[in-house]
Amino acid sequence: MLNTQLLLVLAGLAFLFLTAKKWITRRHTNQTLPPSPPPLPLLGNLHIFPTKDVHYQFTKWARQYGEIYTLYLGPTTAIVLTSPLAIQQILEKNSALTSDRPDNYIARLVTGDDHNLVLSDTWRSLRRGAHGILTAQACLDHLAIQQAEAVQLSHDLLTDPGGFATSIRRYSFSVIMSVLYGKRVPRYASPEATALFKMLELWVNILSPGAHPLIEMFPALRCIPGPFASWRRLCKKVRIIQRQLYFGLLDEVEARSDQGNGNGCFMETVCARAQEWGLDRELTGYLGGVLIEAGSDTTSAFIQTLVLLLVAHPQVQRKAQVELDAVVGTDRMPILEDLEDLPYVRAVILETHRYRPVAPLAVPHAATAGFNYGQYTIPKGAILFVNTYGVFHDETIFKDPETYNPSRFLENPEKEKLLDLAFGAGRRVCPGMNLARNSIAINTMNLLWGFDFMKARDATGAMIEPDVWDYSEGVATCPNPFKCDINPRSRHHEEIVRRDFIASRDAFLPFEHNLSASDKAFIREQWKD
């Protein structure tokens, strides 16, 4: 016990010493750093750092301190960027210096050193490989399964409208699983989905600021011994679930390839070219894993936001439906090619990204060397936050930013380009954006074409107003569970969805490998009607 206490005291002293040293050094060199809220000695701005809704506070500070400001997070310096110009100059023009990620100790504990590819250097060498399947051209190969899964999503809304959130989540995960591992996920309760969603919940919890005592900023605290460091046990738990899922899926892909039963999925290519790309088995497993993690709940969050905003804005829904009826008619479901003839539907997509961006602070970058932006210095090692939400809600860029108004993009089409920021900026820009954009387009058209999204009623018959502010915390934010009434627009629309679902059978088949017995039974049952 004495040893433990001694260790804690020593860790505390080391922490104070290192923080004080860094703080004193910084005070002598920070004349050219961007402005900041008043810092306290040692803590900097940590005492006012928000524990939730971080992007709202970052945006308030942006209105006060400008397009670029500093936050002192103990010994760490963070720079927050809230203008298209600052983001372009710092992340695009200086991308050679700003494409790193801040160290993430927790991620390293979970995945083992350097295996969290989003957060490590290793990822850079793999981006070319990921682009190989995710370019706009390569994504055309994934359209058939995306379209079929989207039809299943509409079909799921007919059979279980109240379960829309889980149906959307299943859709998104099934698409990424089919593309990566050539294996679809027919049910929300499929074993892979259960494992992924459980792991993601724990992962988000352990990465959230309140889950551990600031060990990212104050490395000395990492010495806290096991019995006092509950985060270590949680990291172990996440690690176990993660590895079972990722390496279990990798085993399946390898076995299928060995038996000559491959279906051309991404991980088959990765396995075949692993040596050429310098990947050992660990990296191969985590490459697939990181794409699953980044690719499933993001697309799903967008579609859930869309539903929430349609419920809250019936007039937007009507207008989009009028356009769809004129272009697509009522005798077939929309296809991706229809989008170019649907300017208002395209505007609905853009406005949904703008109003509630899935990643309101993108994913932080880090500066590998110091450089200047105008009169300011960006110091080496600084964390760079892209305040996407702040840009999208800047009234000097988007008039009346708190109003959900797709028409703004018809009136000012030149603003569309700014919305690329929804997928990040610079060399780290989202490699899955083409796949995501196709999913978003197909589902936005399908849902508006086939369904009315209405406010639910409570037991007294009164309408329940949806809360468009009630969102989860995390890098990707999603509406918290909400109620709404979803009905097919007509008996005819319903029949077309059922017809197209049956017609999708062949598109699903190549992806129905190694399914669990319960998934197989589910599919048999599903095709009975």
Ligand code: HEM
């Ligand atoms: C609506 C859907 C999506 C949104 C809004 C989104 C947004 C983002 C953003 C903002 C970033 C950070 C970019 C930066 O650091 O500047 C990112 C990174 C990333 N995204 Fe997406 N994403 C989506 C879907 C996807 C999909 C479907 C995949 C996979 C197929 C994917 C894979 C990734 C990966 C691997 C990274 C990390 C890239 C790196 O660190 O180099 N994303 N995404």
